[in-house]
Amino acid sequence: xxxxxxxxxxxxxxxxxxxxxxxxxxxxxxxxxxxxxxxxxxxxxxxxxxxxxxxxxxxxxxxxxxxxxxxxxxxxxxxxxxxxxxxxxxxxxxxxxxxxxxxxxxxxxxxxxxxxxxxxxxxxxxxxxxxxxxxxxxxxxxxxxxxxxxxxxxxxxxxxxxxxxxxxxxxxxxxxxxxxxxxxxxxxxxxxxxxxxxxxxxxxxxxxxxxxxxxxxxxxxxxxxxxxxxxxxxxxxxxxxx
Amino acid sequence: xxxxxxxxxxxxxxxxxxxxxxxxxxxxxxxxxxxxxxxxxxxxxxxxxxxxxxxxxxxxxxxxxxxxxxxxxxxxxxxxxxxxxxxxxxxxxxxxxxxxxxxxxxxxxxxxxxxxxxxxxxxxxxxxxxxxxxxxxxxxxxxxxxxxxxxxxxxxxxxxxxxxxxxxxxxxxxxxxxxxxxxxxxxxxxxxxxxxxxxxxxxxxxxxxxxxxxxxxxxxxxxxxxxxxxxxxxxxxxxxxxxxxxxxxxxxxxx
Numbered sequence: 239x240x241x242x243x244x245x246x247x248x249x250x251x252x253x254x255x256x257x258x259x260x261x262x263x264x265x266x267x268x269x270x271x272x273x274x275x276x277x278x279x280x281x282x283x284x285x286x287x288x289x290x291x292x293x294x295x296x297x298x299x300x301x302x303x304x305x306x307x308x309x310x311x312x313x314x315x316x317x318x319x320x321x322x323x324x325x326x327x328x329x330x331x332x333x334x335x336x337x338x339x340x341x342x343x344x345x346x347x348x349x350x351x352x353x354x355x356x357x358x359x360x361x362x363x364x365x366x367x368x369x370x371x372x373x374x375x376x377x378x379x380x381x382x383x384x385x386x387x388x389x390x391x392x393x394x395x396x397x398x399x400x401x402x403x404x405x406x407x408x409x410x411x412x413x414x415x416x417x418x419x420x421x422x423x424x425x426x427x428x429x430x431x432x433x434x435x436x437x438x439x440x441x442x443x444x445x446x447x448x449x450x451x452x453x454x455x456x457x458x459x460x461x462x463x464x465x466x467x468x469x470x471x472x473x474x475x476x477x478x479x480x
Numbered sequence: 481x482x483x484x485x486x487x488x489x490x491x492x493x494x495x496x497x498x499x500x501x502x503x504x505x506x507x508x509x510x511x512x513x514x515x516x517x518x519x520x521x522x523x524x525x526x527x528x529x530x531x532x533x534x535x536x537x538x539x540x541x542x543x544x545x546x547x548x549x550x551x552x553x554x555x556x557x558x559x560x561x562x563x564x565x566x567x568x569x570x571x572x573x574x575x576x577x578x579x580x581x582x583x584x585x586x587x588x589x590x591x592x593x594x595x596x597x598x599x600x601x602x603x604x605x606x607x608x609x610x611x612x613x614x615x616x617x618x619x620x621x622x623x624x625x626x627x628x629x630x631x632x633x634x635x636x637x638x639x640x641x642x643x644x645x646x647x648x649x650x651x652x653x654x655x656x657x658x659x660x661x662x663x664x665x666x667x668x669x670x671x672x673x674x675x676x677x678x679x680x681x682x683x684x685x686x687x688x689x690x691x692x693x694x695x696x697x698x699x700x701x702x703x704x705x706x707x708x709x710x711x712x713x714x715x716x717x718x719x720x721x722x723x724x725x726x727x728x729x730x731x732x733x734x735x
Contacts, residue, residue, distance in 0.1 A: 283735070286558050287557070288557055288558060288735045289735070290732060307562045308560055310558065315558050322551055322555060323551055323552040324551070325495075326491075334487055335559070338483060338556075339559065
């Protein structure tokens with residue numbers, strides 16, 4: 239569905255992505271893992287066309303996304319930090335989004351319901367707490383029933399009840415055969431939600447396979463431990479090679 | 481496109497700045513008409529507002545607006561909308577609201593106290609200057625990454641076109657006053673939209689006779705139909721070129 243071919247991105251001297259090659263298919267769920275500043279968000283933003291790669295190509299449904307914008311109809315994006323027009327109320331914001339994606343008839347407002355956003359429809363965005371903003375972002379990304387969901391740290395800043403609601407929703411969508419890409423630092427969440435993992439470090443892909451395989455390889459039961467073991471082994475191999 | 485324009489327009493109205501600007505222009509224009517019974521002289525005084533205040537307000541307001549709606553732009557670009565549509569929506573909404581504020585603020589008093597050719601020329605040059613400086617402000621905004629820098633660049637544009645360029649022109653004319661400079665100064669004037677608007681206005685006010693041979697030469701040039709077409713199209717070029725340049729940069733900008 240989404241394939242990333244030899245994509246590199248430089249910000250001045252900084253190399254945020256270098257020669258990233260990935261192939262994401264429908265019906266699978268991918269965890270995007272890596273330390274801070276490793277290029278996860280840059281990768282996600284390049285898929286959305288917010289960041290334009292310095293070289294390489296990204297295709298969505300076999301069509302290049304460069305100079306295209308229609309493909310974004312098929313993507314629900316939940317940003318890491320939701321930034322919205324400060325003067326708008328939640329209700330106006332949701333109306334506006336509906337207005338922009340007019341051709342979607344089957345709306346999915348279950349998250350708006352569950353997060354009880356209807357009650358605070360006339361609150362302005364600048365008056366919202368960080369957690370409530372996250373709820374709005376989550377509700378908006380699921381609202382239009384897109385086949386591809388890209389969630390950038392979806393559970394950061396949410397209260398425990400809302401985290402559970404969101405996770406249930408994600409699992410529900412996963413069961414419906416959607417393509418999920420979730421970036422997070424909370425590995426226990428990813429263990430529940432995803433089946434495949436992409437590990438990015440300093441802009442390079444270091445691991446791209448199923449989580450099950452990683453666990454077998456490292457003989458660990460938990461994803462967190464498995465990743466730690468993998469990194470440890472890698473460092474050992476690197477130091478020997480040097 | 482119309483949906484983007486609609487929401488940007490709502491947002492601009494909500495800040496009330498545009499309303500304040502309109503009222504301020506209305507009050508000062510009415511006050512000038514009350515002070516002087518000769519509409520020609522009033523237009524002359526208004527000329528200074530049009531040449532200094534309108535570009536300054538347009539360029540600063542647009543730059544601040546662009547950075548205040550950065551979140552909105554970010555949100556739109558993650559949606560299935562063309563980048564060009566987002567940019568042009570922003571541009572048209574800002575241009576429309578500033579132009580309307582100017583047209584109402586200066587236009588209504590002029591209509592009430594009698595329309596003259598010079599009054600219409602004043603309205604025209606104000607509207608065009610608004611458009612030119614909105615374009616320049618968008619260019620300043622996409623060239624930078626933060627608000628403070630953008631406002632700095634925008635103010636630099638304003639200083640350059642309102643003060644620095646004139647200083648340079650004066651020095652040039654003074655240094656080479658042994659040579660026939662009419663055509664060269666004409667070209668140099670075309671390189672500055674503010675000067676172009678000023679010359680068009682001065683020739684409407686019939687004080688070009690005071691400028692001697694040069695005045696007669698300009699009158700001859702700008703008074704002819706070719707001159708009018710030339711100056712108008714140069715002013716429109718000053719609107720379109722920075723806008724297209726900004727659009728090009730914006731479509732390749734990382735957010």
